[in-house]
Amino acid sequence: MNRGKILFGKIGLNLASTTTTAVPSPPPAREDDEGSTATDTTTDTTADTTVVTGFGVFGKMQPEKNKEDDEMATTMGFSGFGKKARDFDIDKLVVETRETAIDKNRENIEKLKLQSQMEAEKCDKLGELLPQTSSSRSTTHSDDDDFIGPPLPPSLPEVSEEESDEEDEYTIPVRHELILEHGTKTVTGLAVDPSGTRLVSGGLDYDVRYWDFQGMDQTREAFRSFCPADGYPINSVEYSCTGDKVLVVPGSQQAKVYDRDGIELFECVGGDMYLHDMAKTKGHIAGLTCGVWHPKDKEEFMTSGRDGTCRLWHTSRPHCQKNVIKARASNGLKTVPTTSAFSKDGLLVACACDDGSIQMWDHRKNFVNVTINIKNAHARGTDTSGLTFAYDNKGFATRGGDDTLKLWDIRNTKQAVHTAKDLFNRFGMTDCVFSPNDQIVVTGTSLNRGETSGKLMMYNRNTWEVVRELHVGPSHVVKIIWHPRLNQIMLGCGDGKVRLLYEPKVSHNGAILVAGKHKKRSKQAEVVVSQQVITPHALPMFREERHKSTRKLEERDRKDPVKSRQPDLPVGKAGSGGRVSAGGSTLSSYIIRNMGLRNKVHEEGDPREALLKYAKDAEENPYWVTPAYTKNQPKPVFQEKEIPEEEEETDEPDTKKPKTE
Numbered sequence: 001m002n003r004g005k006i007l008f009g010k011i012g013l014n015l016a017s018t019t020t021t022a023v024p025s026p027p028p029a030r031e032d033d034e035g036s037t038a039t040d041t042t043t044d045t046t047a048d049t050t051v052v053t054g055f056g057v058f059g060k061m062q063p064e065k066n067k068e069d070d071e072m073a074t075t076m077g078f079s080g081f082g083k084k085a086r087d088f089d090i091d092k093l094v095v096e097t098r099e100t101a102i103d104k105n106r107e108n109i110e111k112l113k114l115q116s117q118m119e120a121e122k123c124d125k126l127g128e129l130l131p132q133t134s135s136s137r138s139t140t141h142s143d144d145d146d147f148i149g150p151p152l153p154p155s156l157p158e159v160s161e162e163e164s165d166e167e168d169e170y171t172i173p174v175r176h177e178l179i180l181e182h183g184t185k186t187v188t189g190l191a192v193d194p195s196g197t198r199l200v201s202g203g204l205d206y207d208v209r210y211w212d213f214q215g216m217d218q219t220r221e222a223f224r225s226f227c228p229a230d231g232y233p234i235n236s237v238e239y240s241c242t243g244d245k246v247l248v249v250p251g252s253q254q255a256k257v258y259d260r261d262g263i264e265l266f267e268c269v270g271g272d273m274y275l276h277d278m279a280k281t282k283g284h285i286a287g288l289t290c291g292v293w294h295p296k297d298k299e300e301f302m303t304s305g306r307d308g309t310c311r312l313w314h315t316s317r318p319h320c321q322k323n324v325i326k327a328r329a330s331n332g333l334k335t336v337p338t339t340s341a342f343s344k345d346g347l348l349v350a351c352a353c354d355d356g357s358i359q360m361w362d363h364r365k366n367f368v369n370v371t372i373n374i375k376n377a378h379a380r381g382t383d384t385s386g387l388t389f390a391y392d393n394k395g396f397a398t399r400g401g402d403d404t405l406k407l408w409d410i411r412n413t414k415q416a417v418h419t420a421k422d423l424f425n426r427f428g429m430t431d432c433v434f435s436p437n438d439q440i441v442v443t444g445t446s447l448n449r450g451e452t453s454g455k456l457m458m459y460n461r462n463t464w465e466v467v468r469e470l471h472v473g474p475s476h477v478v479k480i481i482w483h484p485r486l487n488q489i490m491l492g493c494g495d496g497k498v499r500l501l502y503e504p505k506v507s508h509n510g511a512i513l514v515a516g517k518h519k520k521r522s523k524q525a526e527v528v529v530s531q532q533v534i535t536p537h538a539l540p541m542f543r544e545e546r547h548k549s550t551r552k553l554e555e556r557d558r559k560d561p562v563k564s565r566q567p568d569l570p571v572g573k574a575g576s577g578g579r580v581s582a583g584g585s586t587l588s589s590y591i592i593r594n595m596g597l598r599n600k601v602h603e604e605g606d607p608r609e610a611l612l613k614y615a616k617d618a619e620e621n622p623y624w625v626t627p628a629y630t631k632n633q634p635k636p637v638f639q640e641k642e643i644p645e646e647e648e649e650t651d652e653p654d655t656k657k658p659k660t661e
Helices: 067-076 090-126 132-143 161-168 511-515 550-559 579-583 587-595 607-612 615-620
Strands: 005-008 011-014 176-181 187-192 198-203 208-212 224-226 234-239 245-250 256-259 264-267 288-293 300-305 309-314 323-326 337-342 348-353 358-362 372-374 386-389 395-399 405-409 418-420 432-434 440-444 455-460 466-471 477-483 488-493 497-502
Touching: 176 511, 187 245, 187 477, 187 488, 187 497, 198 234, 198 488, 234 288, 245 288, 300 337, 309 337, 309 348, 337 386, 348 386, 386 432, 395 432, 395 440, 405 440, 405 455, 418 455, 432 477, 440 477, 455 477, 497 511
Parallel strands: 187 234, 288 337
Antiparallel strands: 005 011, 176 497, 187 198, 198 208, 208 224, 234 245, 245 256, 256 264, 288 300, 300 309, 309 323, 337 348, 348 358, 358 372, 386 395, 395 405, 405 418, 432 440, 440 455, 455 466, 477 488, 488 497
């Protein structure tokens, strides 16, 4: 027994006295050892013994180091058994990676030098492909040792300064032209959807046509055509901001809304012409002049009419307008708005009137007070045909009936910023538009006496210089669209044609899709139906008929009443038609015919003669009526004597008897 010693598991504690115990030295610590050896702070370690004072040894006792294991480890080529943590020197690794990167970079630079030298030699042999400027640049770059990256590509042939200036500005897509035949009269309405896949045109021929760029071939035919209001020209057509609806504004008092396929969705209601207050009517009471969609709200649109009002509509309430805007002249009387427009952000509602004024209202407030009123913008009594806002909402342009084009700053409307004169305008629908980069203002001119072609005028917005003057065919230029996504210019002309101007390098889809397609082949009638197996020695009931083409088969099926589903033909000329007329024109005659009691009744002759024909037979052989009244029927007494004319009764009344008192 060990008296005077307390044992705590694997910890030994001697309370009697402090002794010196020889403990074999443990092996070096490893990561896979479960325990660890701990000693007191006052532990003296020697080569062979360990002196422990106070507490004993914590954890498992490590066995003595075996010399055979050390010899085995040295022969196997590793220091010891088990895992050991690696020590990394970060500074040393950074230096090594930097040296390797410099070596690789030098190799790449040498390869690039060789490539540039080879390309320079090839260009020197060709002579014209590589100018001196590019060769000097390549040599300077080859001499630089710090150059990192691919070599410069071989430059293009030299470009003149004028062409480079044109390319630096904004490429105008007018080099190529594609023509769509709308009709024979002036195209006064033109619209392209926001995606640029479909185009809608309307004209003075009362028709509206739908065009699909992806579905058209070289025939360039519209896939849908209809007449919204017979007898009224089309003043305006426009797509909604999402492209799912089309607003058609004819010359009548009711606008119509169609979907993308040309199916009518609804028609705006007409107003009561006997009401004096235009705010009390549910719609316009006079012909429409213009119509536009809201640029942000796909359900709201505006129409302007000759009744002196602009009306805001919502697609959910076509039976009544949403708001009524009354345009007033400077003297307080009503004036006719000839065109209308929304600002690009939809916060301003603007219209140009026939008194030469331009009036704008804030869409967020009630439409009583005018926000902007330019009284003498154009000549009084002329129809201002175009009003459009710039994409930055800082300016707008107007096309007047007084042969002018004016550019305005919306922050200062006292005077026009720029004015272009002598631009002949014959139509009340002539447009003016801004280019997609907001740097060019475009408008068209009409044919005047002595002129042979209409013009497309382009002005620089900042300097007001003529950027381009383009002659467009032997007709007027009325409607203009410069689509920002397609980068193409669409023109509605006076000869009934829609001209699409484009540039293959900077334009996308649209007219390019149509120009690149071929004409569809017509369906061949002489085509073999199917591959047949010819069996000349087969029995007739198993032999197949040999049809070389579908034409003969179609002719044979046409003669077959079952396959062609031929309806029953009317029988005879008389009657109301159909199978019932086999027995006559009435139901009773048809029943008698089927009962076999009478022959077919011919009702073409005189009915009296038809009845008297059977009078003698009915008198001799009575069958229906006469035998029933043989007993009680009195004998008829006929008057035989002739009554003289004097005794004939007259309709005159008898003479009055005299009064007797």
